Amino acid sequence: VRTVRVCFDRGSYPVRVGGGLLREAGNILANAGFAAPPVLVTNPRVWRLHGSALLSGLEPTFGKIHRVVIGDGERFKNHATLSLIYDGLFRARADRHSWILAFGGGVVGDVAGFAAATFMRGIAFVNVPTTLLAQVDSSIGGKVGINVPQGKNLVGAFHQPSAVLSDTSVLRTLVPRELAAGLYEVVKSGAIRSEPLVRYLETTLPQILGGDPECLERAVVAASRIKAHVVAADEREKGLRMILNFGHTLGHALEAATDYRRFKHGEAVAWGMAAALGFGVETGVTDPGDSHRLATLIHRVEKLPGLGGIEFDDLWTSLERDKKFRSGRLRIVLIRRVGEAEICADVDRRGLRRYLKQFVRRPGGVEA
């Protein structure tokens, strides 16, 4: 088990990464000071696959655990699910000393975390992420929230977890597409902050995609460490933290323009990274060799769902609605060289529009 510590202005918390952590959860959390049982939030699939392992870890320490089972999928990251969690907390007679254990992927972590942020003005929560995407990205950093009809993550809070337990052995049950989708965020982490991580991925990609435990664990630790460093430097996304959005501006727009059906989040981010690399080369920011190197790695992960049939005007409208994109000035994260990101403020809006229009028709760099 490896530990990464995340520091923020009011404290710090550990991210523990390793195989078999679910069965150790009770000990780890008791050592972290938790005494009362949590209210556990999960989804049916995760519970069916891994519930017994987690219970075997928790029950000897905490006794009977209250459980709230929410719908599986992005469309359940909404106010109705939030209410369901509040109801579960009330039924469990939770008070401001109670805590939530979020057991699932990004949706579970985001909505359960937001419930924790707002229940009685904030209670503690622990993330036990079960997808690669959640382990390397969404479980760390305290961004929690829900979607509203106007867009994704537009209602939320910054509320840091008290601990993150990333059991890499649960990644074995991910379907290949989901593992790949998570891996794009690892590629992103390397692209913005760590050439060695990119090199490691280039070398071990087949093992990682094949589920090799040691390689997966190393990748999760490396990406968690990058996320932890960036979040520690800029908890509330005033500056540096924006580099984590590399590929996300177009990625979110692609998800929205296809009604969140065609792409997994990581896949949309993969397209967004490919586009940002190309745009970076065109505008002279990105080294062409480094762009090629990263695009090749992205390409090797899996065959991405194509961009065919997407109306560019829908895409651009979604993109302009993005909260990172809205305030007058247009900002986008580009890569200077592998491991080195740059937040480009005042990007030429018309130039980007022209580039993306062409990209969506005939994406270069990554072949669909």
Place this chain on the structure above:
Amino acid sequence: VRTVRVCFDRGSYPVRVGGGLLREAGNILANAGFAAPPVLVTNPRVWRLHGSALLSGLEPTFGKIHRVVIGDGERFKNHATLSLIYDGLFRARADRHSWILAFGGGVVGDVAGFAAATFMRGIAFVNVPTTLLAQVDSSIGGKVGINVPQGKNLVGAFHQPSAVLSDTSVLRTLVPRELAAGLYEVVKSGAIRSEPLVRYLETTLPQILGGDPECLERAVVAASRIKAHVVAADEREKGLRMILNFGHTLGHALEAATDYRRFKHGEAVAWGMAAALGFGVETGVTDPGDSHRLATLIHRVEKLPGLGGIEFDDLWTSLERDKKFRSGRLRIVLIRRVGEAEICADVDRRGLRRYLKQFVRRPGGVEA
């Protein structure tokens, strides 16, 4: 105009108190660094009475102001109203640099503040409280939130305003009962922290209830200063801040047991303070002379709605559901002497129950 500064861990903000501030709002807020126009949240009554004064203050600086008008009253402090405010923000094309101006009483401040706390993970807001209760209490300290079917303020956040503008001249339009209800929170402030404030109220009560501007302003400043000091010492209610709950444990229960219809919040708190004084004397914590002095002052403010017909069991159930009251140990704020509060942990539950049962039947100290 007098200024009280509230300090908290991430910064500080000014509470400005004085007559005629609405017409100065634009200048004051421009000086505070606000450039874009706010999204203004208000209710129909406040807007009808004071909207033109505020607009005359804001429009020369900010131009056209987007406005969201929400229902008037505690029953509108809910998720539906929150959604209405989010909708208004989206219609105004708000982004994470936008800000909310909450213009009204405690309900407006709480729900608009919670919208600000959660819209795009937190935007700025300014409180312009228009009731005495909101000026001396709820506008300061960053407690924001909504009610849910299970109880009041059970969903919320700590989100400090960027500024508070308390225009004491708007207090002239309060009906006497509402002015009196707010005054109980001023009595509370004195009871827990300032014998001189209690003395001032004893001397000037007729002028204050008669709407004398200078006396009202002094009372608002004194209570704001006490609130600011307590909040600065304990933003997140881990300790000292609990003393602000003097009278509130029973107060909230009385409101809940009567479906929030019979009492104004301040009136319920008045009953709660009277009960806590009596219980304090009975348990030897409160000086009997000081209890009598404070009960007399409470009694002089107005004739309180009576306690007749309240089922004690309903009251006790509500009380046990209170979030300050829930975690195993029972805590209650008592007064040692005028100006000196004490958080009593591990209060004898049966003793309190017996005392309150008798109090509700035949309240001593304060005659209804």
